[in-house]
Amino acid sequence: MEASDERIGEVIEASTGGFSAQCYQLYKLPALGELVKCRYQDVDILAVTCNGSTSSLEPGRRPIARGYEEASEEDLYNNNPQLNQLLRSEFSTIVVGFKRGESFYHYLPPQPVRLHSFVYRCSPDEVISFGESMEFLMLLSGVQCEVPIEELIAACLRVMGAFHSPESDFNMRAGRKLAEIYSGDYQRLRAILARLK
Amino acid sequence: MALDLHKVANSLSAMAGELAYSRTEQAEKLGNALKLFNSPADICALKGKIASSKTSWLVAEINQGLNGKYLPLDTPEQFSVLATDGSQIDVDRHHGVRCCLINIGTVMLRYGRNPEAMLQNHPLLLSREEDLVLRPDEYAPGREMMVEGSILGMMRTVEEFNHLAELCAALPNGANALALVDGSLIMWSLLSKEYPDYIIDTILDQGVLKHMERIGQLNPERRVALASYISFTRSTDVVNALRVLTCPYEKADCDRYCAGAEAEARPCAMLDGIHDRDVFWQWLKCSERSEVFASRSKINCTRYGKQRVYFYYLKTSDEVARIEIPEWVAQDEELLKLSHSLVVRQCKKGQGYPVALSEAHEQAVVTGADRENFYSLMEEYLTGSKLLVSVSAKSLSKKTRWV
Numbered sequence: 001m002e003a004s005d006e007r008i009g010e011v012i013e014a015s016t017g018g019f020s021a022q023c024y025q026l027y028k029l030p031a032l033g034e035l036v037k038c039r040y041q042d043v044d045i046l047a048v049t050c051n052g053s054t055s056s057l058e059p060g061r062r063p064i065a066r067g068y069e070e071a072s073e074e075d076l077y078n079n080n081p082q083l084n085q086l087l088r089s090e091f092s093t094i095v096v097g098f099k100r101g102e103s104f105y106h107y108l109p110p111q112p113v114r115l116h117s118f119v120y121r122c123s124p125d126e127v128i129s130f131g132e133s134m135e136f137l138m139l140l141s142g143v144q145c146e147v148p149i150e151e152l153i154a155a156c157l158r159v160m161g162a163f164h165s166p167e168s169d170f171n172m173r174a175g176r177k178l179a180e181i182y183s184g185d186y187q188r189l190r191a192i193l194a195r196l197k
Numbered sequence: 198m199a200l201d202l203h204k205v206a207n208s209l210s211a212m213a214g215e216l217a218y219s220r221t222e223q224a225e226k227l228g229n230a231l232k233l234f235n236s237p238a239d240i241c242a243l244k245g246k247i248a249s250s251k252t253s254w255l256v257a258e259i260n261q262g263l264n265g266k267y268l269p270l271d272t273p274e275q276f277s278v279l280a281t282d283g284s285q286i287d288v289d290r291h292h293g294v295r296c297c298l299i300n301i302g303t304v305m306l307r308y309g310r311n312p313e314a315m316l317q318n319h320p321l322l323l324s325r326e327e328d329l330v331l332r333p334d335e336y337a338p339g340r341e342m343m344v345e346g347s348i349l350g351m352m353r354t355v356e357e358f359n360h361l362a363e364l365c366a367a368l369p370n371g372a373n374a375l376a377l378v379d380g381s382l383i384m385w386s387l388l389s390k391e392y393p394d395y396i397i398d399t400i401l402d403q404g405v406l407k408h409m410e411r412i413g414q415l416n417p418e419r420r421v422a423l424a425s426y427i428s429f430t431r432s433t434d435v436v437n438a439l440r441v442l443t444c445p446y447e448k449a450d451c452d453r454y455c456a457g458a459e460a461e462a463r464p465c466a467m468l469d470g471i472h473d474r475d476v477f478w479q480w481l482k483c484s485e486r487s488e489v490f491a492s493r494s495k496i497n498c499t500r501y502g503k504q505r506v507y508f509y510y511l512k513t514s515d516e517v518a519r520i521e522i523p524e525w526v527a528q529d530e531e532l533l534k535l536s537h538s539l540v541v542r543q544c545k546k547g548q549g550y551p552v553a554l555s556e557a558h559e560q561a562v563v564t565g566a567d568r569e570n571f572y573s574l575m576e577e578y579l580t581g582s583k584l585l586v587s588v589s590a591k592s593l594s595k596k597t598r599w600v
Contacts, residue, residue: 061559064548080546081312082304082556 005120009091011038014112016095017143018047021119023089027054030091032147033155035122035130038113043100045109046122046130047093048156051146054089063087094143094152096136099126106135127163131170134177141181150188153178154195161196171196219470229467230476233439234264243442247493250441250449257434258491260507260527265488266481269538273373275309276535278543279364280377280553282561283353286568288329288345291589294579296324297345298571299353301360302560304553305367318560319360323349333395342396351386355404361423362411368419375539376412376423379554382506382521383497401500409504413525422526422536426551430519434490435473435510440465473510474517481512484541486520489527511540515549 008028009021019038023029029052030036037044056063067076077083098109122130130136140153157174164170175193182189244259286298298320305315323329323344331342342348357378365376384405387397415421441449443465455463477487487510491497497506507527511518520540526532543551563571 058559066546069545078312079308080552081306081308081314082316082552083314085314085316086556 002123005037005123007118007120008036009119011113011115011117011119012090014115014117016108016112018050018092018094019113019117019119020090020092023091025089026084026087027089029054029089030121031155031159033152033157033159035096035127035156035160036093036119037099037122037126038117038119040109040111040113040117043098043109043111045095045113046097046099046104046126047095048136048140048152049091050094050143050152052089052091054087057086057088061086092146094140094145096139097130099130104130104133106130106133107139124163127160131160131164134173137174137177138181150191150195154192157192157196223470223475226468226471227475227479230436230439230471231479233442233468234435234476234480238442243438246444246447246449247438247441250444251452252437252441252449253451254437254440255432255434256437256441256493258493259438260489260491262488263435263438264480266485267487267537269484269486269541270534272308272538272542273535275307276373276375276539277305277307277368278375278377278539278551278553279306279361279368280304280379280551280557281357281361281364282379282554282557283357284561284563285349285353286563286571287349288343289572291591292572293588294324294575295329296322296575297329297349298322298563299349299356300561300563301353301356302557302562303360303364304557304560305364306553306556316556316560321356331396331399333393340393342393347386347389348396348400351384351400352404354380354384354386355400355408358405358408362408365412365415365419365421368415368421370418372419372421373535374419374421375536375543375553376421377540377543377551377554378425379558380425381427382409382423382425382504382523383492383494383501385496388496397500406501406504409523413503413523416525416529416532420532420535422532422539423523424526424536424540425521426540426554427519427521428550429516430472430474430510432473432508432519433471434492434508435487436468436471436476440468443467473519477510477512477517481510481517483512483514486511486537489522489533491527492521509537511537511544513541513544513549518544 007024008030009023011019011021013020030049032049032052034049035046036049037046039045066080067073070076070079095108097104097106099105137153140156141149143149145152157171161170161174178189178192182192240259240262243263247256247259250256281301281303283299283301285300288295288297301319301321303315303317303319307313329344331344331348333341344352361376361378365374368374384401387400409423412421412423445464446454460466460469481487489507489509491505491507503524505524506521507524508519508521511520520536522533522536526536540551543553546552547555
């Protein structure tokens with residue numbers, strides 16, 4: 001973990017295949033498909049953000065509409081400063097690999113992350129290095145999550161693709177891997193490719 | 198066996214019928230009250246009559262007028278609202294270990310350029326001998342009192358004021374703030390029993406009043422208005438002033454003139470059953486406050502000194518609330534207006550109830566599940582330390598129900 005890494009949240013639920021985390025700041029969620037990481041022993045566990053949500057901190061207290069007399073949403077939050085303490089933003093992730101030393105592995109790590117592990121954004125270099133292999137797409141394609149899988153895969157490729165130069169073969173390699181995975185499911189392949197624009 | 202609602206349904210139906218019948222009668226009495234309230238004639242004479250009255254009920258002391266009403270001023274650009282509330286786990290005599298817990302919720306809400314919120318709770322376990330028994334000394338004789346029940350409740354109130362004073366002390370110089378507590382500033386619980394003087398001294402002089410004074414002393418470097426908010430108040434102080442007004446005798450004296458009279462035959466019976474909130478709900482418009490009155494309760498007049506409690510009524514969107522303030526707020530026009538405008542603003546933000554108080558309650562509340570968890574954790578620690586946990590047979594029988 002580098003000192004410059006941006007810490008965005010903390011794990012509140014964990015399993016081998018994924019984890020959920022609470023953001024330290026309300027609404028400071030990683031983007032859908034963004035690569036995040038957690039340290040466990042000597043391993044950085046890498047995961048793709050597959051859903052984000054904001055809700056009441058206490059399940060029994062439902063948020064109510066408060067802004068009828070407010071000029072803007074910003075005013076609403078400024079005039080109700082307690083909201084930042086009573087609401088929480090959470091995101092869930094799918095583990096797609098890990099990093100040990102300088103090497104990246106595109107399969108599940110031996111252990112899940114610990115509860116209360118800190119969650120960081122991955123640096124551009126880590127995203128580029130992890131994207132050198134497309135094996136993680138195989139993991140992503142097989143999971144069940146809150147958003148449609150074609151949305152998640154396309155979002156992940158868009159976010160990772162943004163870190164690559166236009167001359168890079170990232171998109172071509174991704175396309176080939178998708179064609180391999182969805183060789184028998186043309187409709188889904190088309191849906192993903194249509195969302196890469 | 199759960200409550201058999203079929204058996205109680207008939208009684209509930211009869212109760213509803215009686216209430217409906219008495220509503221017409223109440224409307225007539227409220228009309229009487231409003232007529233008197235609207236034109237009280239000579240206020241100076243009424244003040245004199247109240248001062249000399251000997252009544253069996255509490256009568257408001259009138260300061261300036263009876264029926265004035267005031268709109269709130271605009272709130273300052275920058276201000277804070279501080280609030281505390283508390284709850285407790287009382288001593289459970291069915292548990293072998295004597296202990297209890299006070300949980301204080303504290304809230305600081307800062308509005309304006311740099312809005313911020315701080316919501317916290319502060320649990321305090323009372324388990325040592327000196328925590329659980331209040332003892333007299335040679336200067337304050339009396340019998341020992343166990344800290345439980347109503348005494349624990351009063352100690353909780355003292356802690357609420359203590360935390361509120363600490364929150365206020367952390368305000369920067371020049372700050373405008375409202376310090377809010379729930380319920381009355383008058384420690385009515387002290388009147389519920391014959392408490393020895395040292396208990397009154399501990400709870401009142403060394404407790405609530407000391408902390409109220411700490412808050413007052415922060416002025417004028419900071420502008421801190423202390424107030425308490427009483428929702429759905431059942432007070433009748435102002436209606437009782439109208440009773441004195443209607444009393445045909447020169448000097449109202451209930452024991453002397455009406456002691457043996459039938460309730461309905463008393464001259465002031467025309468105002469029976471009317472609360473101050475009924476009058477002010479009709480009289481005030483939303484956000485308006487009434488005149489400021491003083492409570493003439495004995496404890497307030499004899500023990501509160503500079504913290505003597507005054508009050509006004511405030512109409513919110515949903516109810517008439519009684520706002521109690523100490524003398525130093527009542528007599529400082531700026532603080533009085535600050536308390537009014539900030540309470541109104543808090544009620545608007547909190548759907549009719551001050552948002553800071555509602556969050557302080559949420560921080561403080563101890564649910565039934567919390568209580569169970571507290572005892573489980575305690576038992577875990579005790580057995581971990583190889584201490585025998587004894588529980589009464591009655592408590593066990595409630596936990597393990599059988600047929």
